[in-house]
Structures are given as C-alpha cells and as structure tokens.
Amino acid sequence: MKNVIKLFFSIFLCSIFLTNAHSAGEKIDLLKTDWSFKGYLGKFDRGSLQRGYQVYTEVCASCHSMKYLSYRNLSEKGGPEFTEEQAKAIASNFEVTDGPNSDGEMFTRPAKLSDKFVMPYANVEEAKISNGGAYPPDMSVLVKARSGGADYIYSVLLGYEDPPEGMILDDGVYYNKYMYGNKIKMPKQLYEDLVTYNDGTPATPEQMAKDVVTFMAWSAEPHLEARHKIGFRALIYLIILTILVYFSMKKIWSRVESEV
C-alpha cells in the first residue's frame, strides 16, 4: 500500500508541475465572482444565461459575432433553455440571406432555429473599418481563448479606469486595468440600467458582466453540464472499481507474496 501511495503521489506531483509550468507567466489579480458553473457538479444558472443572452443581443451583438451558435442551441438542454417557441420567436427577429431560389435569385427570410447566429458584419474588413481598425473578436469560444477565462473577461468588462498620470492614449483607445497591455479599443459598454431585465434583476454593471460572461462560458463549452455530470459518475465508478480490483489483487497475490 505504501508503494501505491508513493506512486499516486508522484503522478499527482507531476501533474501539478506540468499544470504550473504551462500557465506560468505574469499574473495580475483578476476580479472574482462566484460562477455557478465551477466545481465538480457546477451548472449554469439558467436565469443568468437568459439575461446574458439579452445583454449579448442588446449590447454586444452590434459588433461581436457568435458564429458557432445556432438559434436552436438557445432551447437545448444545458443551455439557456428557452422554450422552443421562445427560441423560434428570437430567431424570427433576424433576417438571413438564403437562396438561390428557382429563379436563381438570393432572397432574405426570417431566421429559423437551424440558422447560425446572424453576424453583425459581412466580413473581417467591414468589421475593422467600422471599429477604428480593431477587429471585434468572435465571442463563441472567447472564454477558452483567453488565459484567465471567465474571470479575465469579467475583469476586462469592469476594468475601465482613468489612465495613470502621464499615459497618453490615442483617439479611440481606452485604458483598462486588466486588458493585456492595458490598452483596449472597445469603449466601456456596461453602464447602470443599460438593459431592462424581464425578471426584474437590477441591471448593475457587475450583474450584466456576470450574466454575459456566463452566457459566453456556455457558448464556449455548451456541453459543460453533461461533462460535469458524466465526469462525476465516471470518477465514482472508477474509484469503486479500483477498490474492488485492489482487494482482488491482494487475494490473488496472497498465494505467493504477503505484500503487493
């Protein structure tokens, strides 16, 4: 048993080492909030996801695409879980180009559940020219594409401050405490009561940031709830099986050796 503990401990140490070696680098303390989706059985807060979608669509969507999401995802399990009718109604608010029809013409129609989220710009160049040369990144996997993840994006959304003395910022560049290099081309977006939540939650900047980042975390990892649920069961299964195999091993080896 001593050997087993030694072995397990070594693997654990190795894992810790390689986890640290990889994420090593300069660190600033990010703002923290209590994400409901962290932890072994973490789930998304449905209300927060639905509010987050509202913030995205009313505030972010005019510049940021979410090209990997479809309207059907909004009613799927583990997501915001709008009803199918609600998701259809949401989709029908958007116009998509379809075609060609039998006359060889392209036409527009209201979006359906199977359509991807409509993009704010036709292409990267248009997005850049409309935003002072900066490309507003697609938000579908942004939480996974930034070190610090949800905490980092939450911090950037709330990290707008006056620049320190002596720092000269160009036109259209803003100071942000948490942004890489402290300069960001996106102006501060979240102001008190910018949106009106249907469920009556007060729309403070912190609340809106939390909701929209929760929505982005779901969009980056739409099967997170299933992963946590399956993972929990898999670990329990493995642990029980390991214990059973351990005693089988002791029994078998007792024929030749007292210690395994």
Added chain:
Amino acid sequence: MSDHNYVPSSKIGKWFNDRLPLLTLADHLKEYPTPKNLNYWWTFGGILTFCLITQIITGIVLGMHYIAHADYAFDSVEHIMRDVNYGWLIRYVHANGASMFFLAVYIHIFRSLYYGSYKSPREVIWIIGMIIYLLMMMTAFMGYVLPWGQMSFWGATVITNLFSAVPFFGEGITNWLWGGYSVDNPTLTRFFSLHYLLPFLILGLVILHIWALHVPGNNNPIGIDLKKPSKDTVPFHPYIVIKDLFALLLFLIVFAFFVFYSPNVLGHSDNYIEANPLVTPAHIVPEWYLLPFYAILRSVPDKLLGVVAMFASIFILIILPWLDTSKIRSAIFRPIYKQLYWILVLDVLILGYMGAMPAEGTYLLIARVATAYYFIHFLVILPLLGKREKTLDVPLSITEPVLGGSPNPQMVKKKEQLS
C-alpha cells in the same frame, strides 16, 4: 521464453494451432514468467499500451468528423465539440490522452534509467523504445497542428523553420516540408496524413518492443538475472495482469480528472483562436512534453548548433547502453549513481520549466547550465562512474535478498565476479 510444447485440448484448437500457432502465443503470454518483485513503476508498460490504443480509437473517430483544410479545420473542431454526439468527450480524451501518454512514457523511461533496464541484454528493447518515443513526439507535434489554432500554426512555423538551419539545403528542406513557401494548407493536409500513419508504425514497434522484451524477460528492481521459471517468478496471468489493471485504474482516475474537470489546462488558450499568419502570439510555447528539448534548443546561441544540440539530446539516449559502463543494473546498489539519477531528474524538470519561460536573463542562464549538465551526465559522468563507483553487494536471488545486517557470503556476488 516459456516452453513451447503447448498442445490445445480441443481437436479444432489443435488443428488450427498446427497451422497458425496463435494459441501457443496466447499460452506464452499467459505463462510468461515475470519477476515477482516488480514494483508499481513496472506497470507503466501496460498503461502505455492502453494509451496508444485509446489514442488510435479516439483518433479514428475524430478523423471521421475533422476536415483537414486550412479554411475548415478550426470550424470542424468546433463542430466536433458542439454537434457531434459526445464529440467533446472524444476530443478531450484524445487531447488529454496525448499528455497522459507522455506522462506515462516519461515515467517508463525514467524507471528504465533508475533500474538499468537498458543494459545488456536489453539494449534492443531500449533502442526500439527510443524510436517509439521519437515517433511519439513527431505524432504529437503534428497532431497539435491539426486544430489550426494560433499555437498550431506558429508552433508548426517555429519547428519546421529549425530545418532552415541546415547548411546549403536548409531553405529547400523547409519548403519541401511545407509544400510551399510558408505553413499553409499543403502543410496541414500532409501533417494530417502523417498523424494518421505514424501511430500504426508505433503500434508495430510496440509489438517488436514487447517481443524483444520476452526474449531475456523483464528486468527487476534488484537488477539481477533470474532463472525462469523459478521461485523468483510468477506467471504473467493472473498476477501481473491484475496488478497492471489496478495501476491502470489509478492512472485512469487522474486521466478522468483532467478530461472531465480541467480538459484545457494542459493546452494553450491561444489555440482557441483561429490561425492567423498576420498575428504572432506574444509567447510561442510548445506542448509541455516538448519543453525540455525546447529549452535545450534555445539555450544555444547559434541556431544550427541549437538544433544539433536538441537532436543530440535525444540521440544520446539511443547509445546510452554503451555510455553507461557499470555492470550493475539497479541504482539500489549504486549509491553515487542513485544521487546523480535524482539530480538528472531535477535537471530535466528545470529544463522543462525554463522551456516555458522567455529565453532571457536569469532564465536563459539557468537553462544553459541545465543543458550543459544534461550532456555532462550522459557523456562524462556515466562512462567514468561505471569504472570508479564502489557498488554494494548484489543478492543472488529475489527470494533471498540481502536484508540489512551482515549478508550471507554465499548469497552474495561481488562486483568483480560479475564483470
């Protein structure tokens, strides 16, 4: 090898076995006499076989949904993560499986270093193992390119550019590797093709590795030759099978933890940004398992010599059986080697850490010292130490080892007698 006089009990079994002796092979694998004192560090061979099979199966399924094209690769990975049934699970098992594979292979290699498993008569097992390790690194590197994220693209650019250091032909070689004048679609498609091919070569070599192992049989913690079968050995089944299974399950718990609870912690966040040839990431870092070699590469100021040093650090291992002149296998009986072994482990860990840091200032200095020590260990210390070191007495058998106190003189071989 165990005796090959196996006769199947059934008539049809005998008929078949006379024509293709698969049942004899199965019987050999079952009865294979294994030293009974193997500790848990010996279970990683089985774990590695499991890792290889897992990577091949998950990889084949991923290959059904992945599109090897610069314009669609990133999207197809997202498609796997979102729309393919349990695609997220298959991809996370494959991605983290690579890391777990390397974790296991490093433990396996360092076990061999500690117990002298590479020494005569097991040199060929060791050399095949090193070729497998080289192929694993190539496979993993090309696999990391396939999602076509920023680290994929820039990692591929940095590594393929190494070959441009070759005098005269450098540029020709890199262009040939790329299939063009930069890392682009032709590079991606050929990497996909090779990434699919190499694991099967590895599988073939693994079979040779095990075959070569079954000729002299396993080494063991006290590193002595055994009479087989004898009181010192147990049949592979059920004794070793159940022990390997137990160790594999412990390993799977760690594996599952990564897959289900931190599937992205071993990757780099920049790889969730689609490849963009116009934007260079702030730090280009390879996967963790290549970091020690990356540190060696960067610690040499000259590009060509850096590349030479990096390849030398791997090839040096292939000739290790002849660099280590000591006749005693196990570090248990080599008090000085034992300490130097742990210094080497530390040295490689330091190199790995430095590989993740920017190559400047103190980091670079430490990386250089560690690189120098790595080569000194293999090229200077090991050849000399084998001749000078005063080793401890080695027992004659496992069942009657030297346990403290004064050893029974008849049970002890002196080093002089061994050599």
